Amino acid sequence: MRKPIFALVDCNNFYASCERVFDPKLAGRPVVVLSNNDGCVVARSNEAKALGIPMGIPFFEVRQTIEKHGVLALSSNYTLYADMSGRVMETLSHFTPHIEVYSIDEAFLDLSGIPEDPSACGRRMRQTVRQWTGIPVSIGIGPTKTLAKAANKLAKTSRKADGVLDLTDSPWLEEALRRIEVRDVWGVGRQICKKLKAAGIHTALDLRGANLDWIKNQFGVQGVRTVSELRGQRCYELEENPPAKKGITVSRGFGRPITALVPLQEATSLYAARAGEKLRAEGLAAGVMSIFIMTSRFAEKSKRYLRHCAVPFDTATDDTQDLIAAAVSAVEQLYRAGYEYKKSGVMLLELVPRDRAQRGLFDSKDRDRSRRLMATLDQINRTRSVGIQWAAEGIEKPWQTRFTRKTPRYTTSWADLPQIR
DNA sequence: TCTGGGGTCCTAGGACCC
DNA sequence: TCTGGGGTCCTAGGACCC
Numbered sequence: 398m399r400k401p402i403f404a405l406v407d408c409n410n411f412y413a414s415c416e417r418v419f420d421p422k423l424a425g426r427p428v429v430v431l432s433n434n435d436g437c438v439v440a441r442s443n444e445a446k447a448l449g450i451p452m453g454i455p456f457f458e459v460r461q462t463i464e465k466h467g468v469l470a471l472s473s474n475y476t477l478y479a480d481m482s483g484r485v486m487e488t489l490s491h492f493t494p495h496i497e498v499y500s501i502d503e504a505f506l507d508l509s510g511i512p513e514d515p516s517a518c519g520r521r522m523r524q525t526v527r528q529w530t531g532i533p534v535s536i537g538i539g540p541t542k543t544l545a546k547a548a549n550k551l552a553k554t555s556r557k558a559d560g561v562l563d564l565t566d567s568p569w570l571e572e573a574l575r576r577i578e579v580r581d582v583w584g585v586g587r588q589i590c591k592k593l594k595a596a597g598i599h600t601a602l603d604l605r606g607a608n609l610d611w612i613k614n615q616f617g618v619q620g621v622r623t624v625s626e627l628r629g630q631r632c633y634e635l636e637e638n639p640p641a642k643k644g645i646t647v648s649r650g651f652g653r654p655i656t657a658l659v660p661l662q663e664a665t666s667l668y669a670a671r672a673g674e675k676l677r678a679e680g681l682a683a684g685v686m687s688i689f690i691m692t693s694r695f696a697e698k699s700k701r702y703l704r705h706c707a708v709p710f711d712t713a714t715d716d717t718q719d720l721i722a723a724a725v726s727a728v729e730q731l732y733r734a735g736y737e738y739k740k741s742g743v744m745l746l747e748l749v750p751r752d753r754a755q756r757g758l759f760d761s762k763d764r765d766r767s768r769r770l771m772a773t774l775d776q777i778n779r780t781r782s783v784g785i786q787w788a789a790e791g792i793e794k795p796w797q798t799r800f801t802r803k804t805p806r807y808t809t810s811w812a813d814l815p816q817i818r
Numbered sequence: 819t820c821t822g823g824g825g826t827c828c829t830a831g832g833a834c835c836c
Numbered sequence: 837t838c839t840g841g842g843g844t845c846c847t848a849g850g851a852c853c854c
Contacts, residue, residue: 432840439840455839473840500836586834617846619834646842653837695839742841 401635402508402515402538402565403545406489406522408482409533409553411502412440415481416471418531427468431456434652435472444468484530492522497636505542507635519561538563542633543626546583547601551576574602574627584623589616601627641748642679647672648742654693658732661690661741662725668743669724673717676745682713682754684747686720688727693739702736713747713754720745 408414412430417423427444431437438454448466450459456470463470482501490496495507508515519536526534537549544564551573552562564570580590582601592615598604605627612620622632647668655661665688676683689705708723724743 434838434840436838437840453840457838460838503836584834588833616833619846642843644843648841650840693839 405545408502541626577601654737669720683745687744
């Protein structure tokens with residue numbers, strides 16, 4: 398098999414660029430796009446970046462800067478971004494069928510089957526995407542995905558690269574890696590970065606030269622893969638046919654805290670319907686639905702509250718009515734004490750292919766898993782209902798298994814929890 | 819007191835990505 | 837006052853089976 402040549406095509410400031418396509422007056426002006434409820438900055442034009450507005454910052458923290466410099470702050474429009482993403486991906490597929498859509502604004506391509514020089518091909522892609530969709534992209538090329546990512550990083554910032562950089566067999570590879578901070582390497586996050594820096598590893602080049610045994614010892618196989626990929630040894634392939642999803646979540650924060658049941662039910666109904674759409678689009682059916690309601694993550698401890706409830710389906714379903722009915726009744730069970738709820742959501746779990754579910758083949762393994770999940774939850778509810786003192790982690794555990802990121806570390810003691818009849 | 823070994827599955831926690 | 841949303845993978849250790 399031919400060695401792949403990976404290209405990473407990444408849309409520049411994607412959401413901000415989408416907005417500009419439809420409102421050319423925004424060109425040259427600093428623009429930021431805000432998250433749900435205009436809570437945080439989730440995209441910035443180059444002009445906004447130059448003003449020092451960080452990614453992900455709460456809007457109220459940069460309001461002054463925004464007003465002072467006349468930054469345009471726009472609410473997000475995900476329907477628009479999804480549509481634009483589709484157009485960009487479609488354009489790229491004219492160059493090669495070997496494409497992995499990696500996120501809403503990124504795709505990996507394998508250029509090895511294209512006779513043209515990869516760099517020249519990259520320039521043509523860049524120009525074509527710009528022409529056909531109005532979206533500016535940067536392209537990094539390399540023998541591994543990690544190196545393509547690294548090349549992309551420099552393609553964005555280097556004037557000389559002008560949006561396209563090929564590091565395959567490049568005499569500049571070392572110099573390029575020297576210029577990339579270790580925290581910008583694909584696979585290096587906050588925690589790993591901290592440890593690397595403590596060990597004197599500051600750049601991608603340092604990381605490439607790190608002792609592999611030490612890396613394995615400190616960071617496990619993922620670390621070894623990252624370093625190997627920096628050395629040009631391929632650990633990740635192009636995934637043209639991504640595996641089926643393992644869970645689907647739809648959740649939103651409310652603009653302001655709510656205390657009534659009806660709006661909670663209205664919101665979760667909508668999420669259930671939306672989750673159903675996603676489910677059908679993936680050709681899946683759900684064996685279990687989990688619903689949660691919670692207070693603000695930032696509330697003081699005594700005012701925090703989080704509960705969730707899992708509902709098993711006899712037969713895995715993708716039917717909107719089933720999903721909504723389950724969500725509405727579950728929320729009612731969860732809604733007990735007069736807390737100020739800030740967020741709710743619906744998760745679909747134990748996903749199986751729709752055709753199998755329709756034939757009633759929700760097999761023993763699926764059933765076993767669902768039963769176990771339910772048993773865990775039952776136990777918690779039993780414990781609560783008889784008023785036995787239970788550890789704070791009791792309620793957290795089933796939650797944490799499903800929400801590993803940004804897990805609310807609620808330390809509510811049992812005494813703080815509302816009574817259950 | 820001595821008290822196998824290997825395989826699989828699952829959970830909980832910790833990291834990462836966009 | 838205001839603080840996004842949605843994913844994946846890896847590992848250690850325990851339960852359980854033969």
